[in-house]
Amino acid sequence: MTVLRVAVAGASGRMGKMLIEAIANADDMVLAGALDVAGSPAIGTDAAAALGKPCGVLITSDLAVALTDAEFLIDFTRPEGTLKHLEYCAAHGVKMIIGTTGFDEAGKAAIAEAAKKTAIVFAPNMSVGVNVTLKLLEMAAKSFASGYDIEIIEAHHRHKVDAPSGTALKMGEVIASALGRDLNEVGVFAREGVTGERDPSSIGFATIRGGDIVGDHTVLFAGIGERVEISHKSSSRVTYAHGSLRAARFLSDKANGLFDMYDVLGLN
CATH class of the missing domain: 3.40.50.720 (NAD(P)-binding Rossmann-like Domain)
Known part of the structure; x- marks a missing residue:
């Protein structure tokens, strides 16, 4: 061997x-x-x-x-x-x-x-589970191409120095690519004050930092009358x-x- x-x-x-x-x-x-x-x-x-x-x-x-x-x-x-x-x-x-x-x-x-x-x-995330999740997101995005708002929520420990996480950005890139969009053009990384109505082509990001959270990521596909959430949570x-x-x-x-x-x- x-x-x-x-x-x-x-x-x-x-x-x-x-x-x-x-x-x-x-x-x-x-x-x-x-x-x-x-x-x-x-x-x-x-x-x-x-x-x-x-x-x-x-x-x-x-x-x-x-x-x-x-x-x-x-x-x-x-x-x-x-x-x-x-x-x-x-x-x-x-x-x-x-x-x-x-x-x-x-x-x-x-x-x-x-x-x-x-x-x-x-790779921004070496987890086998995360990478299978990315593949699922690619498939889901194609089915939710219209009529669904897409938001990515991630949470990490207090010591993490970059935001959004590399994994969250990769999720956004995978989804944007599946939809024929450029994340640099449709990504929304901050909201404050009177932001106006949500652009239906946008992909939003929300970041949480606290405690000893190893890494949680959820992508929300929010439609009218239903929403679908695809999540991955790391415990170690x-x-x-x-x-x-x-x-x-x-x-x-x-x-x-x-x-x-x-x-x-x-x-x-």
Whole structure:
């Protein structure tokens, strides 16, 4: 059995720890590197110490050291950090699984360019359930193309720094594409004061931040006399970790190219 050598960025964060635990429990993977920002109190500590099973991999802020023996880097950090990691990975042939959200168009273009040199799975949400939900939304949008108002409501923990969430935006993009619309033109991200009557072609977004909510997303198709709600609720980050490992396995035989979770799950 081939063992995949995986490094994790943001190793001391909530998602990083979950990824390290998932790798430790996977029969076909081994933790090859652990990366964190300079100044983190975790620097120099064993990456799996929190699991009670030290693995001998020390958390470092040196990208070259963290990726010396790695074939893959899983990155759920911040856009500015991910883009630095991206440049190195493209130059050294390290494959990437990118779950970071909040990229601007230039950042997305940089990821597409890097994918010419190495293989990348880039998705705003690595959850298998979320990606099946996206497929359901695509189907629903085509049936609710007229006579239904579309609103996307998302909720996350108090520490999330971008809004709307990458998953909510992806839901909007999927729906808009199914309807032949451009989300940049029809997305409504704030309402206050006298807003006037709702534009029937618009797709509205509402954002909630509070507590330790892992991630809730609901799309409301509101018609006359009925409404349909399609929801996904995460109770643990473990679903993102498992999806990320599935993405790494998918990339194992890819030399380069840009893929998403639809590709990983065979939903395209």
